[in-house]
Amino acid sequence: MLLLQFSTSHYCRKARLALGYKQIPFQVENLTPGLHILRVKPLSGSKTVPVLLPQQKNCPAVVADSTEIIRFLEAYKPEPPLYLEDDAQQQEALRLEDYFDESIGTAARFVYYQFRANEGKQIDPSWMSQIVIAIVRSQYGINANSAKIAEKKIGDAIAMLSEFWQDGYLIGDRFSVADLTAAALLSPLGLMPAYRQTYPWLFARIAEIHQLCHEPLPQNWQSGLYQM
Numbered sequence: 001m002l003l004l005q006f007s008t009s010h011y012c013r014k015a016r017l018a019l020g021y022k023q024i025p026f027q028v029e030n031l032t033p034g035l036h037i038l039r040v041k042p043l044s045g046s047k048t049v050p051v052l053l054p055q056q057k058n059c060p061a062v063v064a065d066s067t068e069i070i071r072f073l074e075a076y077k078p079e080p081p082l083y084l085e086d087d088a089q090q091q092e093a094l095r096l097e098d099y100f101d102e103s104i105g106t107a108a109r110f111v112y113y114q115f116r117a118n119e120g121k122q123i124d125p126s127w128m129s130q131i132v133i134a135i136v137r138s139q140y141g142i143n144a145n146s147a148k149i150a151e152k153k154i155g156d157a158i159a160m161l162s163e164f165w166q167d168g169y170l171i172g173d174r175f176s177v178a179d180l181t182a183a184a185l186l187s188p189l190g191l192m193p194a195y196r197q198t199y200p201w202l203f204a205r206i207a208e209i210h211q212l213c214h215e216p217l218p219q220n221w222q223s224g225l226y227q228m
């Protein structure tokens with residue numbers, strides 16, 4: 001299997017966590033943001049990564065979007081499962097996956113790029129890095145106001161996680177797609193000292209999930225160099 005990705009994207013991390021959890025061998029092709037469209041659009045019709053090319057008999061040629069990739073992997077290799085047996089619990093797990101994808105993954109991007117343009121500027125003050133940050137901020141409309149709204153969404157998500165994650169799972173009594181998605185999409189916050197210091201349990205849990213999924217932590221969790 002070949003995963004087309006940005007190496008530091010948290011949605012691509014979500015796909016890698018799922019592949020790793022199921023111990024499915026895969027290779028990655030790292031794309032350059034902007035130029036990636038030339039590779040991805042003809043394959044999936046969309047402009048986002050991750051995109052998985054299963055390259056296997058009786059499998060679709062292209063699976064785009066992290067949620068679809070997990071759905072495909074679950075059918076391709078059901079064990080160990082990321083979906084839950086109980087129907088109601090599974091519906092709830094998919095609802096949480098969607099909430100983290102649509103609301104929290106985007107909010108994490110806003111909070112992180114606001115940080116990188118301000119307190120986190122010294123992490124990489126090079127003009128190259130600052131240009132990338134400026135392009136991303138303009139592409140997504142990231143500014144002090146939009147980042148403030150995103151911060152509130154992240155706060156609500158962490159409050160919810162604090163009820164379930166300190167000693168258990170988001171749904172039911174085992175690891176599921178909901179836990180995996182939360183860990184992937186909140187991982188960029190591990191580069192921000194304010195979050196790291198205030199919520200050590202959150203980052204301990206994200207680290208545990210990475211271990212369970214055989215995926216290294218974001219390379220620069222310590223130094224704060226991270227782009228998505």
Ligand SMILES: N[C@@H](CCC(=O)N[C@@H](CS)C(=O)NCC(=O)O)C(=O)O
Pocket residue numbers: 006009010011012047048049050064065066067101228
């Ligand atoms: N819902 C998508 C979101 C993926 C996404 O937002 N990917 C970003 C990278 S983090 C991307 O490809 N951005 C490039 C672009 O929008 O041109 C998923 O879950 O796969």
